[in-house]
């Protein structure tokens with residue numbers, strides 16, 4: 230299995246981890262006496278399936294049918310998918326696989342999900358944050374990024390914590406102009422009107438999509454995410470990923486939701502309606518400076534009485550994300566149940 234040419238220099242000669250080598254060889258077996266597991270154990274006594282071919286097929290079938298563009302050609306198959314222990318593992322895997330420590334640059338348009346910078350630093354990479362522009366913080370400073378020529382560029386779309394979308398035109402321009410990888414984190418795509426960048430994966434060999442089951446799919450506790458990319462990228466990550474990182478119970482839970490997704494689809498509609506309603510109520514509050522129009526299951530807002538609201542939320546034991554280091558006097562709040570949203574509105578009203 231070939232590695233991508235842009236893999237970290239120190240990894241070029243790595244072989245596949247021993248426990249998974251046999252799955253990628255031509256060898257076939259009915260009896261596994263090579264894994265030292267307990268033959269008298271129960272349902273979980275064997276290691277999980279590492280290929281997950283049926284699950285990947287089912288996953289692709291579902292996500293390709295969700296909000297597709299008017300015309301598209303199916304260009305992805307099981308070879309383009311790697312399941313991970315949440316998309317956090319996906320982020321870390323990409324940082325460990327491609328950029329060289331103390332040398333390569335990771336560009337991150339901000340404000341955005343803090344994990345990209347956090348794990349870049351852990352991986353001893355150079356990080357350059359590029360402020361997002363425009364009154365809705367949805368414009369990427371393309372020229373500055375091109376000049377910096379990063380090895381990796383992380384774009385969260387729709388963006389956390391702002392909730393807004395980056396246009397397809399911008400994303401395509403970045404893919405065309407950069408020689409490094411463009412990682413589009415679509416953790417919240419299920420809540421958005423915009424179709425996934427997955428549909429133009431065939432056009433750009435440097436495009437990588439990150440997905441998760443933690444948000445729209447309602448399975449944060451299961452810890453499953455996915456990387457969708459060109460085959461050589463996925464193959465390379467197999468050399469680096471812990472051999473059995475997606476457990477049997479995780480695979481079972483994911484299979485269940487993908488087999489009968491109707492209920493979860495209903496929740497997406499419900500959350501969208503609740504987000505619209507919370508947005509319009511918050512926009513009318515005199516203490517609210519601005520609410521960002523969101524395409525996710527959360528809202529970011531700036532407040533006149535930020536300190537007072539934070540104090541009151543703490544008193545009521547309600548946690549929201551303090552975003553004041555990114556944008557003055559701002560917080561990010563998830564769309565909760567009707568009662569939770571109501572309680573939050575009461576506190577904002579003062």
Ligand SMILES: Cc1ncc(COP(=O)(O)O)c(C=O)c1O
Nearest residue numbers: 315316317342389416441443454
């Ligand atoms: C943009 C974004 N990406 C990834 C993640 C992590 O997701 P997971 O639970 O799959 O690790 C989060 C979680 O908050 C997120 O907001």
